[in-house]
Amino acid sequence: MWWFQARGGAHLKDVHKATGDISPIIFVWGIQRVLGNEFFDHAKKLWDDEGVKACFERSNEYQLIDCAQYFLDRIDSVRQSEYTPTDQDLLRCRVLTSGIFETRFQVDKVNFHMFDVGGQRDERRKWIQCFNDVTAIIFVVASSSYNMVIREDNNTNRLREALDLFRSIWNNRWLRTISVILFLNKQDMLAEKVLAGKSKIEDYFPEYARYTIPNEATPEPGEDPRVTRAKFFIRDEFLRISTASGDGRHYCYPHFTCAVDTENIRRVFNDCRDIIQRMHLRQYELL
Numbered sequence: 001m002w003w004f005q006a007r008g009g010a011h012l013k014d015v016h017k018a019t020g021d022i023s024p025i026i027f028v029w030g031i032q033r034v035l036g037n038e039f040f041d042h043a044k045k046l047w048d049d050e051g052v053k054a055c056f057e058r059s060n061e062y063q064l065i066d067c068a069q070y071f072l073d074r075i076d077s078v079r080q081s082e083y084t085p086t087d088q089d090l091l092r093c094r095v096l097t098s099g100i101f102e103t104r105f106q107v108d109k110v111n112f113h114m115f116d117v118g119g120q121r122d123e124r125r126k127w128i129q130c131f132n133d134v135t136a137i138i139f140v141v142a143s144s145s146y147n148m149v150i151r152e153d154n155n156t157n158r159l160r161e162a163l164d165l166f167r168s169i170w171n172n173r174w175l176r177t178i179s180v181i182l183f184l185n186k187q188d189m190l191a192e193k194v195l196a197g198k199s200k201i202e203d204y205f206p207e208y209a210r211y212t213i214p215n216e217a218t219p220e221p222g223e224d225p226r227v228t229r230a231k232f233f234i235r236d237e238f239l240r241i242s243t244a245s246g247d248g249r250h251y252c253y254p255h256f257t258c259a260v261d262t263e264n265i266r267r268v269f270n271d272c273r274d275i276i277q278r279m280h281l282r283q284y285e286l287l
Contacts, residue, residue, distance in 0.1 A: 040079040047072045060147045067092040091260045144189035147199040182254040191227045
């Protein structure tokens with residue numbers, strides 16, 4: 001119910017009367033499992049409203065899931081009775097991880113055992129029980145969150161929170177021999193924000209104004225230089241932590257990822273699989 005959250009936080013001053021009349025209806029429908037045509041009619045009317053569009057432009061100031069625009073733009077398709085989610089629809093779905101989820105799978109006759117843990121503050125105390133005898137930690141950060149705040153207090157910058165969390169994991173005395181595979185995720189959304197120019201990284205990270213791209217940085221073909229600079233700045237903020245306190249017993253392996261790009265994830269997974277296998281061999285002194 002981001003619409004109500006934004007209104008309650010005074011993010012939208014000029015609310016059209018028509019949408020104000022619709023809001024209670026949307027709220028009532030929003031808590032039901034089965035959504036009818038009336039809900040979709042009103043949702044479409046809200047999404048077409050200029051006031052709501054203005055509110056959406058400031059969505060970094062309140063909590064809004066990344067897939068909101070994707071699905072709101074597709075209301076006419078989603079509302080169809082014969083609607084079947086596409087692969088992209090499924091990839092765009094977002095549910096906060098609460099608790100610990102265990103997954104076992106096999107790739108090329110190699111068995112993998114993975115734990116997915118929630119990143120919210122109140123979930124972190126549950127992690128330690130998962131870290132016994134792990135080969136590697138995959139740390140996923142939303143690169144596009146540089147202008148957003150965390151859900152817990154609506155004040156702390158999300159990317160700075162991720163950096164602090166990474167630092168605490170990297171320096172944890174029980175994890176000093178466990179390497180970290182760093183997924184700098186949501187590269188597509190980072191590029192959109194940087195190119196739009198509405199939220200400048202230096203407004204949230206003043207040190208960005210002095211940042212220069214390292215010589216070894218290799219941009220993607222056709223990539224805008226502004227995007228290249230932004231993504232390597234974020235990467236280097238994490239590497240600065242790992243190199244400052246590294247003792248040669250564990251390493252950080254950064255990857256630029258876009259979870260909705262299946263080819264990108266396939267390439268990254270293949271790289272990570274090789275890294276994890278090498279770590280496992282090294283852990284048992286077989287390499």
